[in-house]
Amino acid sequence: MSGVSDSFPTGREAEPSPHACRLLVCVGPRCDAEGRGRALLAALREELAANSDAAARVEVTTRDCLRACTRDPIVRLEPWGNLFSDPTVEDLLRAASAAVLES
Numbered sequence: 375m376s377g378v379s380d381s382f383p384t385g386r387e388a389e390p391s392p393h394a395c396r397l398l399v400c401v402g403p404r405c406d407a408e409g410r411g412r413a414l415l416a417a418l419r420e421e422l423a424a425n426s427d428a429a430a431r432v433e434v435t436t437r438d439c440l441r442a443c444t445r446d447p448i449v450r451l452e453p454w455g456n457l458f459s460d461p462t463v464e465d466l467l468r469a470a471s472a473a474v475l476e477s
């Protein structure tokens with residue numbers, strides 16, 4: 375599946391990505407306490423699987439904790455570092471597109 379991968383910190387993060395940006399979806403104990411982090415991850419993957427243009431620009435990875443815990447799922451947009459609390463898939467893809475266009 376292009377543009378979508380699972381990766382927990384392995385030291386490979388420093389490798390250059392062919393994608394314009396990366397969404398780090400937290401599936402840590404607070405973000406996923408009610409399964410909401412993984413539900414957001416699944417919805418994001420589903421959208422990217424159906425949208426090859428977005429999948430070519432956006433890589434999706436997971437993290438155990440982004441150290442920005444709330445009671446809602448947290449996502450970080452790299453390389454800019456923008457944090458989103460309880461975003462929708464549409465929010466994330468819109469923000470990713472805007473950030474790429476502005477860079």
Ligand code: FES
Pocket residue numbers: 400401402403404405406438439440441442443444448
């Ligand atoms: S558990 Fe998600 S930011 Fe900490």
